[in-house]
Amino acid sequence: MSIDPSVSHLDPERPLRTSLSRKRIFRDRLAVAWMVSSLLVASIPLLAVLGVLAVRGFSLVSGPDWWTEAIPSNVASNALSSAEDQAAFGNSTAGDARVEPVVFGMQPAIVGTLLTVGTASALALPTGVAAAVYLNEYGRSSRAADTIRFLTDVMAGVPSVIMGVFIYTTWVLSFGAGGRSAFAGGLALACLMLPVVVRSSEEMLRLVPDSLRHGSAALGAPRLKTAMGVVLPAALPGITSGAMLAIARAAGETAPILFTVGIVSATNFSLFGQNTTLSAQIYSNATQPGGEALAWGAALTLIVIVVACTLSARLVSAKFSIRVDQ
């Protein structure tokens, strides 16, 4: 492609675009069109999931019963109460249509999810961020720090069900009848969250420019004060994003929950004693006759809770972070 020396893009008299060849304009447009259509295609599954959840789950989630009532136990018997189904069972009870209406409630799972994920966050977030501060501000590339990094990477790759089995054997089995609890679930989820929090926080701390640390040190701040008062607030938005990803992942886990928390239908506000979570309810209700509505509602509730957590975390982090104006 030969460039006409008289048509320079530095020529102030001529706009930039006309200085480009037709072929390049075409390529530019093609690339933009490709990127925009890719964005649209990528958002289809996301919007489809949200749309289906909203349509199927909204009628349940919007009512007050959903947030205040126990999980119904007469879903299956109601779903199978039609005269046609009773005839298929071989029952001669066509006239007996005394059916109690199902009160769709999900309070036990909502409380259980908050307790379980809350425990996991309380355990994993402070330790994870503190570990990241050590790795980036103190350990750097020492042998100990490298070992910890390697171990967290290994831990991040461990399937969630193995964390469930680990807590099941070490905690649940040793407590017998009181073993399954929101606290045990919190322990398992904390094990899952910890490596995600450590690695994402460390990456965020690494992005904080050294000039901030130098400035802080020049003002006479000790290392700890620099780390806690300057570096950490500067990296806060990124750390929050990482923490939210870890929380969202933990809230959606089902396999370790089945081992460690169980499935109940009455609300348990205590950290101890069997409990249940939204993901476990989705799992158990999706395969129950007539239980699909409960599963859709639980799925929508889970997303609502995760979104609410993310938004509130963003607000909190925006309030307390330092903006670094480059």
Place this chain on the structure above:
Amino acid sequence: MNPRRAGSRRISALMFALPAILGHVATACGEQSQASGSSTSAVTSGAQGGAEATPSTADPDVDYKSLSGTLNGTGSSFQDALQQTVKGPFEKAAENVTVNYAKSGSSAGKADLAAGIVQFAGTDSLIKDADLPTFKGGEVLYFPVAAAPITLSYHLEGVDELRLSADTIAGIFQSTITTWNAPEIKADNPDANLPATPIAAVHRSDGSGTTSNFTKYLKKAAPSVWTLGAGDTVNWPAGTQGAEKNSGVATLISSTEGAVGYVDLADSVSAKLQRALVRNKAGEYVTPQIPGASAALAGAGIAPNLTYDPLDAEGAESYPITSPTWVIVYKQQPDAATADALKGYLTYLLTDGQKLAPKVGYAPLPAELQRKAIEQLARVTG
């Protein structure tokens, strides 16, 4: 590059503040008092053929109001619908008791009881002798709670009635019979107009008590054809398809023309599938319904420990693939309150619960088995 609002020491504490707890979860769990919901919502169980279930003859007097505690149970998904249906009315009768039942599969339920994590477990199969030492709570008691037919559900346009014998079923699930117009199926259905559609045999992909009882039946009733043995899982031939849980099998059948699979009655009815008649020991083709299961129960021998085997039972009206199911508990309970609550729930399950069983597709226990089970309750001590 100015750090704004630097140096706030409280940051480190505040930043970990947990996401807000939702405000509107204050009201305690709903104790809705529906007048109609008394424990005696009379259902006349349609046991037309075979054993007539007459609960209440041995009805022990239990003061349900005096019981308290939480009973956790896990296990058989086969009896989940029964547990869920009985639990609601029981919790209304015994307001201070909470019952939780989670379907996790018979094997998982047995393991949970062995470890003492739950107070009771549901199972469709017996504890293996080799596993008995792992039950650290001592002697385990079997309480039969119901039985139900395992259906052969199918999806085949234009065939409204299908009759199958044990040998034919064994052939289908071993992939030796591969089309619907095979001579073996024609021999069972001389009048039906069978298409040449290939058969898609659907089985459970997860370990299952339903698989265990289905394969036990084939081993017993078709010994010359069935070679895959019996168990919670078996080595299915490559031509068959797997699906998870009873509901998964039902869904796969309803979406596949020419499919046939073994599904419990409630899931098959719920998925609106067609169900085949199965030839029993007496040579009759019986529909998979509660009367047939009740007849099979009546013909089943009862062992002293209350285990019973209604598979391939005698009797012209017996449905041959009738699966038993039990609740298992430790004879020795940790304390008197737990023992009383547990005995209360089992009493309810064995009396009023039996009246609710047919509603969700289970055959109630015959009178003799019911009486023996209620008598055995006295052995549970705190």
